[in-house]
Amino acid sequence: MKYCMMCGNRLEESARFCDRCGARQPETDMYASSQTEAMTVEQPIAPQKKKFDWQIPKDSAGEQLTIQQYNALLAGLLLYGFALCTVICHAFAIDLMMSNPIVLAVVYLVCAFIGGYMANRSRSTAVRFIGFNLIVAPSGAIVAACLPYYHFETVLYAVLGTALIAGVMLVAALVRPQMFEGLGSVLLLSLISVIVVETILLIFFGRSSTFIDVAVIVIMAGFVGYDFIEANKAYRTAGNAIAFAIDLYLDLINIFVRLLSILGSRE
Numbered sequence: 001m002k003y004c005m006m007c008g009n010r011l012e013e014s015a016r017f018c019d020r021c022g023a024r025q026p027e028t029d030m031y032a033s034s035q036t037e038a039m040t041v042e043q044p045i046a047p048q049k050k051k052f053d054w055q056i057p058k059d060s061a062g063e064q065l066t067i068q069q070y071n072a073l074l075a076g077l078l079l080y081g082f083a084l085c086t087v088i089c090h091a092f093a094i095d096l097m098m099s100n101p102i103v104l105a106v107v108y109l110v111c112a113f114i115g116g117y118m119a120n121r122s123r124s125t126a127v128r129f130i131g132f133n134l135i136v137a138p139s140g141a142i143v144a145a146c147l148p149y150y151h152f153e154t155v156l157y158a159v160l161g162t163a164l165i166a167g168v169m170l171v172a173a174l175v176r177p178q179m180f181e182g183l184g185s186v187l188l189l190s191l192i193s194v195i196v197v198e199t200i201l202l203i204f205f206g207r208s209s210t211f212i213d214v215a216v217i218v219i220m221a222g223f224v225g226y227d228f229i230e231a232n233k234a235y236r237t238a239g240n241a242i243a244f245a246i247d248l249y250l251d252l253i254n255i256f257v258r259l260l261s262i263l264g265s266r267e
Contacts, residue, residue, distance in 0.1 A: 063237065070236035077245035085140035089147055096145040104145060108138040119243050128242040135246055139253055150264040158259040162252055165221050173225040180226045187222050213258040223251045
């Protein structure tokens with residue numbers, strides 16, 4: 001009997017890959033292994049840490065997808081989210097701009113809380129997809145309420161800038177994934193700090209600053225690379241694709257809104 005060198009899972013002696021984490025197992029001498037087991041007390045091998053691993057298991061519920069299917073689904077969900085956001089902006093921008101911003105914010109927070117819970121806690125792919133929509137649609141409404149204040153060219157530049165930042169960070173994540181390992185807590189703490197500072201500025205001075213917008217863009221750009229790496233470290237299931245698509249969608253929406261604020265000249 002042997003154990004996975006990555007996660008410690010018990011394996012058959014002839015297993016070449018771990019059925020839990022997918023890690024390739026080193027070739028072993030069957031005779032030497034049996035002699036060793038006869039002379040020693042069987043002890044589980046402690047998991048060995050590696051600098052980077054694409055197959056750290058998370059939620060394993062659901063059918064495993066190939067890496068091509070998984071990333072295609074992830075990309076498709078993002079495209080669907082942005083398409084839905086575009087439809088909302090095109091059809092309801094003026095109405096949403098005239099709505100009560102406090103009511104709009106409360107509706108968004110409630111939907112985001114419920115949708116986040118459904119997308120991350122449910123074992124049903126269909127329920128997770130409903131949760132995805134409960135986050136995408138209200139966030140699209142928030143964006144739509146802001147767009148009428150900006151020129152079309154400004155919105156276009158913000159879209160192009162967001163796409164450029166996303167492309168650069170995804171390439172960086174593919175080429176140098178070690179850059180993003182362990183950055184989650186640092187990025188989260190940085191984001192909380194920026195939000196606190198911005199809240200203080202809004203309370204005491206009635207406005208934010210360009211520095212805050214730039215800081216949020218930098219942090220969210222880091223989250224794009226980090227979330228993409230985390231998505232590919234998880235089990236490749238449809239449920240996980242939905243959960244991580246939400247993270248990436250919100251990263252990109254925040255970058256877009258902050259670029260809009262920096263580039264925009266209000267009418």
